Amino acid sequence: MLTYGSSRLLRDPRIIELVAIPLLMCQVAMVLMLAGCNASGTPPTVDGFTLGAYEACSPPVGSIDPKYLGSSCGGMIDLATADLDTRYPSHAAVTSIKRYGDGTQPGPIEMTGNGPPPTPAPRHPGPDVTVFVFTLADGSVRATGVVCPDSASCAGISSYPN
16 A cells, blocks of 8 residues: 555656566557457458558669560559549549559468468459559548559459459
8 A cells, every 4th residue: 555655666766667667568568469460350452452462663674675564563553543543533633652462362371381281362263453552632542453464464453353
């Protein structure tokens, strides 16, 4: 029980080390556990597209053969932007574009050890889709996809192909 003179005890740096720091560490651990629970849930979806892993876009090294321009990162952004403009002709200005893998496709599977192979993620019936998420000046977020059945023919899409 705390008494009148014990308030000095609470300001003692040794007590802070013994009580406050472990308490803070427990709170941080709880936040990380809760964040981990959320991260293992369903992947986010924007405009019907399931987002996979974030993919960085880097500029090409050297020139690109015009035949393969659509499958380059810049070409895919152009196709996705054209599809966005077609679907939402009066959308606000684009402030950022992020590229994601297809969240409906299975990612790499770790096959080390003697256990049975893990069950792959469900797939949609069409080819892989690269998803582009647009943040607009009005704060809204839109997504379009680009599908490339082969390296020379890509197209912007507004929903998963069947």
